[in-house]
Amino acid sequence: MTFEMKSEVQIDTNYYKVQDIRILTESAFVIQLPKSRFKFEAGQHISLSIAEDYQSREYSIYSAEEADHLEVLVKEVEGGYFSPRLKHLKKGDMVEVHGPFGRFALDSERRDSHQHVFIASGTGIAPFHSMVKSNPGLNYRVIHGVRSADEAYEREEYDPGRYFLCTSRDEAGDYHGRLTGYLREAEFDKNSSFYLCGNSDMIFDAMEILKEKGFDRNDVNVEVYF
The missing domain is CATH 2.40.30.10 (Translation factors)
Incomplete structure (x- = not known):
């Protein structure tokens, strides 16, 4: 009983x-x-x-x-x-x-020594919202790829200077074009730790771009949505 x-x-x-x-x-x-x-x-x-x-x-x-x-x-x-x-x-x-x-999480060994670069497509922003809100004072940078600016889900929740929006179907974002196009042009500090979350095409392309920029697999954490 x-x-x-x-x-x-x-x-x-x-x-x-x-x-x-x-x-x-x-x-x-x-x-x-x-x-x-x-x-x-x-x-x-x-x-x-x-x-x-x-x-x-x-x-x-x-x-x-x-x-x-x-x-x-x-x-x-x-x-x-x-x-x-x-x-x-x-x-x-x-x-x-x-x-x-899951094991997708902030790299605790690099918590205070690196800038954490969160790269997301669409609703792939979700885990990064949790990471930012769970770690006040975190040195982070969000790069969010969507179709139109109305999909910048609750962007006011992030430090305005740390959130960058890429829009592929309108010109209302910070960058007009695909997220991967911006990544090819962007510069990153050598002490950067990358986190990728979203659709598989974006992730595979982004990993290749980061590799070309000199970052290896140990610098990149991945969560594939679809």
């Missing part, structure tokens, strides 16, 4: 009530849940599912390690099954969370 009660309590800890859905653009939104009941390191991800739904998806944690809420950044996939269902969640709806997972 005692064992069964403990098991039931453990299962229940995986369920969270949705506190808010924060709409950022027509397709992107942030799901806000109560404070996490587990310890995680900024950069890690969770598996998220809707109560009584057989499917789940993995999302990088968007919120800081000690934040009052657990948050994930989601982009609705047109014609998809799961992300549209997430977007239509309401306050009080139940979701199931498992994790944290």
Whole structure:
């Protein structure tokens, strides 16, 4: 009897009530849940599912390690099954969370000796938002590649002098063109530690560019979204 009660309590800890859905653009939104009941390191991800739904998806944690809420950044996939269902969640709806997972994290050995260059495409900005918010005073630089400037998700959350936006379909960013085009032109201090998160094409191209600039694989940390 005692064992069964403990098991039931453990299962229940995986369920969270949705506190808010924060709409950022027509397709992107942030799901806000109560404070996490587990310890995680900024950069890690969770598996998220809707109560009584057989499917789940993995999302990088968007919120800081000690934040009052657990948050994930989601982009609705047109014609998809799961992300549209997430977007239509309401306050009080139940979701199931498992994790944290992954080893994508700030390089602790270079924490204070290097500039941390966060290179993201689209919602790949999520783990970097968590890293920045979890590490006040961090020497960082964000390079964010999107199609249009309205996809600069909550850019006001970053130091204006440390966030650089590349827009490929309008001229409202800091650089008009693909993120990789900017990387070819950019200069980086030799004491730079790079973190790449986003689609695989961007990541493979960015790794080649950084290699050509003299940085080796030990200088680059990678999280591939798709």
